[in-house]
Structure formats: C-alpha cells, structure tokens
Amino acid sequence: MSKKEALLKAAENKVRLGGYSNFSFRELASEIGIKSASVHYHFPTKADLGAELAHQYTNAFLNALGSPSEHKANGKNPIEVYTQLFRSALLFDKKMCLCGLLGAESDSLPEKVRFEVKRFFNQNLEWLTEAHLANGEQQPKHAAIQTVSLLEGAMMISKTLDDNSYFELATQPA
Amino acid sequence: MSKKEALLKAAENKVRLGGYSNFSFRELASEIGIKSASVHYHFPTKADLGAELAHQYTNAFLNALGSPSEHKANGKNPIEVYTQLFRSALLFDKKMCLCGLLGAESDSLPEKVRFEVKRFFNQNLEWLTEAHLANGEQQPKHAAIQTVSLLEGAMMISKTLDDNSYFELATQPA
DNA sequence: AATAACCTACCTATCGATAGGTAATTTATA
DNA sequence: TATAAATTACCTATCGATAGGTAGGTTATT
Numbered sequence: 157m158s159k160k161e162a163l164l165k166a167a168e169n170k171v172r173l174g175g176y177s178n179f180s181f182r183e184l185a186s187e188i189g190i191k192s193a194s195v196h197y198h199f200p201t202k203a204d205l206g207a208e209l210a211h212q213y214t215n216a217f218l219n220a221l222g223s224p225s226e227h228k229a230n231g232k233n234p235i236e237v238y239t240q241l242f243r244s245a246l247l248f249d250k251k252m253c254l255c256g257l258l259g260a261e262s263d264s265l266p267e268k269v270r271f272e273v274k275r276f277f278n279q280n281l282e283w284l285t286e287a288h289l290a291n292g293e294q295q296p297k298h299a300a301i302q303t304v305s306l307l308e309g310a311m312m313i314s315k316t317l318d319d320n321s322y323f324e325l326a327t328q329p330a
Numbered sequence: 331m332s333k334k335e336a337l338l339k340a341a342e343n344k345v346r347l348g349g350y351s352n353f354s355f356r357e358l359a360s361e362i363g364i365k366s367a368s369v370h371y372h373f374p375t376k377a378d379l380g381a382e383l384a385h386q387y388t389n390a391f392l393n394a395l396g397s398p399s400e401h402k403a404n405g406k407n408p409i410e411v412y413t414q415l416f417r418s419a420l421l422f423d424k425k426m427c428l429c430g431l432l433g434a435e436s437d438s439l440p441e442k443v444r445f446e447v448k449r450f451f452n453q454n455l456e457w458l459t460e461a462h463l464a465n466g467e468q469q470p471k472h473a474a475i476q477t478v479s480l481l482e483g484a485m486m487i488s489k490t491l492d493d494n495s496y497f498e499l500a501t502q503p504a
Numbered sequence: 505a506a507t508a509a510c511c512t513a514c515c516t517a518t519c520g521a522t523a524g525g526t527a528a529t530t531t532a533t534a
Numbered sequence: 535t536a537t538a539a540a541t542t543a544c545c546t547a548t549c550g551a552t553a554g555g556t557a558g559g560t561t562a563t564t
Contacts, residue, residue, distance in 0.1 A: 191544075
C-alpha cells in the first residue's frame with residue numbers, strides 16, 4: 157500500500173468516527189510514519205484530501221453493490237444486497253457511513269468535499285431507483301429515497317445507542 | 331435573553347450546521363458580545379456546554395411534541411405531528427436535527443455529551459412507541475425505530491442535496 | 505459586604521500551510 | 535551511452551491563526 161493510499165485509509169477511519177474535523181494532517185502523518193508537511197505533497201489542501209476520500213469511497217461503494225439487474229438475474233433482491241452492505245459497515249467496520257456523516261455536516265464542508273458527498277447520494281438514489289424498478293415497485297424513486305433514508309438513519313441511531321439491534325429492527329419488513 | 335441563553339442559542343446554530351467541533355468559545359463569545367474567558371463562567375468546559383445544549387434541546391423537542399394520547403383525543407395522528415416537527419426544523423430553521431448530527435459523530439464526543447444524545451433518542455423512541463401503540467400498530471417498537479430513522483435520514487439527505495422535496499418524498503405514505 | 509458576571513492577560517497545544525532543501529529515481533537530450 | 539534536467543517523495547523549520555483553559559483583577563447588583 158502506497159503512502160497516499162495509507163493516508164486515505166487512515167483518514168477514512170477518522171472521518172467515519174467523528175467527521176471532517178476529526179482528522180488532522182499531523183495525526184495521519186504520524187500514523188503512517190511520515191511528517192505532516194509531506195502529506196501536502198500528496199494532497200495540496202485538507203479539502204483535496206477530503207474530496208478524494210469521498211470520491212474513492214463512493215466508487216468503492218458502488219463497485220461493491222454490483223448492478224441491480226445482475227442480482228435480479230441471480231434470484232436475489234437488490235434491496236437486500238444494498239441493506240447488507242450497510243449492515244456490514246455497521247457490524248464489521250463498526251463505523252458510520254462516510255457520506256452519512258459528511259452529509260450531516262454538509263453545510264460546513266469545503267465546496268469540493270460537499271460536491272463529492274452529493275455525488276454519493278445521487279449515485280445511490282440512481283442505483284436504488286433501478287433496483288426498485290426491477291422489483292416492480294410502482295414508485296421506484298419514492299422507494300429509493302425511503303430506503304437510503306431509513307438505512308442512514310438506522311445506522312446513526314444504532315451507533316448512538318450502541319446497539320445494533322436497532323438497525324435490525326429498522327430494516328426488518330413490517 | 332440572558333447571556334447564558336444567548337450562548338446556548340448561538341452554539342445550537344453552529345452545531346446544527348457543522349457538528350460539535352463547529353463552535354468555539356471565542357466565536358460564541360464574540361457573537362454575543364463578551365470575552366471567551368467569560369464563557370467559562372457559565373460553562374466550565376466545552377463538554378459542559380455541549381451536554382447542556384443537548385439536554386435543553388431534548389426537553390424543548392419533547393415539550394413541543396406534546397403527548398400522543400392528547401393528539402389522538404383531538405383526532406390527530408401523532409406520527410403526523412412528529413413528522414411535522416422534523417419538517418419545520420428543515421424548512422424554517424434550515425438546519426439538521428441537533429442530535430441527528432451529534433449522533434452521527436457520537437464516537438468522538440465527550441462522554442457527557444454522548445449521554446445526552448442517547449437520552450434524546452431514547453425519549454423519542456418512547457414517545458413514538460406510545461404513538462404507534464395509540465394508532466393500533468401491531469409492532470409499535472418496530473414502527474418507532476423506523477419512523478425516527480426515516481426522518482433523520484431524510485433530513486440529512488435533503489440537506490446534503492439541498493432539496494427539500496426529498497424529505498417530502500421520503501415522508502409521503504406509499 | 506458578598507456574590508455574580510464579567511474583564512485582561514496569559515498559557516500550552518494544535519491547526520493547516522509554506523519555504524526551502526535533499527536524496528533517489530526517471531526522463532530527455534547531445 | 536553519458537550527462538543534464540526534471541520529477542518523486544520525502545525532510546526540517548517555521549508561520550500565523552486558533553483551540554480550550556486558567557489566574558487573578560474589576561465592575562455591577564443585592
């Protein structure tokens with residue numbers, strides 16, 4: 157893993173625990189064994205790092221999702237696949253969704269970071285709309301925003317109350 | 331309004347835009363016309379201020395909600411009342427729910443602040459469970475966590491994408 | 505006189521960022 | 535092929551700004 161990749165990985169962990177202001181160049185640098193000044197070689201400004209972090213996170217997330225039609229073809233409900241990705245973030249990473257946290261503090265983010273967080277949700281809504289459409293939902297856009305809202309909210313509350321059963325309860329069908 | 335109240339009001343605005351680290355004693359002080367050292371007279375530490383802020387926010391929120399049975403008696407759906415309180419926070423304050431934001435960064439908060447955020451959600455879940463019970467829901471606890479998750483998530487996404495129609499879409503019944 | 509509500513004046517720690525330099529590697533040119 | 539130029543990936547040292555917090559003095563109220 158290159159130093160640049162290591163920096164992004166370290167930053168991701170920090171941000172997913174406490175938001176954009178929860179990482180500093182000094183901390184990241186010391187964690188991976190370089191000096192804080194050298195971080196500026198890889199990322200001119202903190203906003204540049206934050207934006208690239210959110211961008212790569214979005215790409216990795218969408219990539220892990222695969223395509224809704226592919227899941228349908230395999231006899232799987234794409235919404236279950238989507239839910240499972242959130243669940244594993246909560247259970248294994250034990251951390252918030254990066255863009256869920258950044259989205260909440262959206263108003264105070266540098267413009268280029270905010271842009272990437274918007275991109276995350278737009279792409280997620282696109283994917284979910286396609287998925288609900290494939291499921292034969294009458295109002296796929298409607299269902300899409302409900303799905304992502306419910307999951308982001310349930311994740312936040314489970315983290316806050318430190319009890320994953322809230323997530324399970326929230327995602328269980330009525 | 332006393333200086334102490336003014337400090338809490340100023341802090342609330344900052345936190346609801348960018349989280350716990352988005353306010354400083356210096357900024358608050360200068361906004362209300364005192365010196366930063368004087369803020370320590372009212373709140374010994376930043377954590378004390380944050381905790382009292384979350385505590386009072388919770389009290390005000392619960393107070394504004396009234397009681398589910400009372401709404402029922404007036405022929406109103408308490409869940410609609412609850413949704414409307416979130417909606418007005420988004421539309422009029424144009425800000426996140428204080429505890430929604432703090433909850434997301436829960437892992438990095440001082441213990442006493444985190445405690446108050448937990449209290450907010452526990453009380454909300456209690457209220458919502460009672461409300462769904464009054465509505466004749468079979469699984470009121472189930473429905474309660476779904477309601478608050480959906481609203482917190484929808485609020486965050488609407489703020490992020492800067493479009494309140496997402497909130498409306500998410501809260502519209504299927 | 506006592507207490508509340510400030511103040512000035514400071515502290516230490518940390519922040520993001522910059523300037524200027526170095527050693528090692530890669531690329532371009534004669 | 536030898537050498538010159540440029541690039542990569544760091545470094546030390548330092549900047550001004552800001553963070554939360556403290557000690558001790560002053561002013562206003564009761």
